[in-house]
Every structure is written in C-alpha cells, then in structure tokens.
Amino acid sequence: MPDVDPALAEALTDVRKAYRLVWSYQRRVLDLAKIVLGAFPEHEFYAWRPRAGDPPPQLTGDPLKRWAWDFVPMAEACILFLPGGADRNAPKAGEWMVELRVRVDSGHEGYEAEGEVDPARFDPAERCTSSLWLYMWLCDEGVSKNWYNWVWQRGPWPDVDGTPVPHPGGPFRIVGQQVDLATLPDRASVETMVADFRTMATQALGVPA
Known part of the structure; x- marks a missing residue:
C-alpha cells in the first residue's frame, strides 16, 4: 500500500471539514x-438561480468543461416567489414577486478576471461579509411577459435604501433591502427582519401589506 503523504492527508482533512461546514451553511x-416564504403566505416558490456561476450540469453535461463555481451554486443564489396560482407569462397589475438573494462572500463583488474567478485572489475572509437581500418586484400594469426571462433577468437590482426603482422595459417597480447575515442568529431575528421588509416595501410601493 502506498505511503500516505502527511501534508496531503492533513489538507484533505481540512477539505472534509470545509464540506461539512458548507453543508451546515446551506442547510x-x-x-x-x-422563514422568508412563511412571511408571504400568499406566495409560493417560483424559480431559483445561482449568480456566482451557472447551475450545475445535468446528467449528460460534461463537468470537465465547467467552472468549479458551478458546483457551489449556493455561494450566491437568488430564490424567487410568486403569488400562488399566478400566471408566470402574464403578470397582473398589483401582483408582486419576492426575491431572496444570499451571498456568502463579498470578496466576489467587484472582482475582475478573464476566465474563471479565483477566490485565492479575494480579499481576506476576515475583511469580507456575508449578506442577504430581499426585493419586491411590483407589476403596475398587466403585460404578457414572463416573470423570470423578461422581468427578473432584465431588471436592475436597485440600491437598498428603500427607494423604488422603475424597470427599464415595462410597468414594474423594484424596492430592496440588504442585511448582514451575521445579524440574523436565530429564527426570531429573521422573522423580524422579513416583517420589517414587508412593511417597508409595501409602503414604498403603495400597495396593501
């Protein structure tokens, strides 16, 4: 049996610990x-998308041709919720979509590179942050457009100061809020944060809470 390389064995132990920690974070x-969805009982899951890479390849997708980021899609991801029974291809006036966006490492922000992003070039983890964003996308006038492909994909992510921003291509307005994940240690803190966001967003957009 080949001899074990002590340095490599120690490094792989660290990798096992890291994967277990990543699982815990993603859970x-x-x-x-x-909890966020629970604060919008009239809504249900609609779609999700990683933002730090592409979704992992399917069964016949060649992983050797993909970035490593594609296999950690929760590093930065967006989850979208629509009103139950909403027509995904025909938003109606007064309907609004909720977006939850979570990013584990602000070191990815503003990073410029040709080709695959290399986290070894990020700022030290101690100087970075982990954040959560909530957005409300309000439809002001019914249109025959798909919520994901036409509204979300083409819309801006506004500043998170509570000021609604118009969609550049249609009758929609968006308002957002950013929170440091380190300020959300338990369920109660998350519930309070989401309730505050719902109040702020509905007031800013002028719709019933």
Missing part, C-alpha cells in the same frame, strides 16, 4: 428561505 440558508 441554514434553505431554512432561512422557508
């Missing part, structure tokens, strides 16, 4: 998403 994010 927490998914539980957080359920």
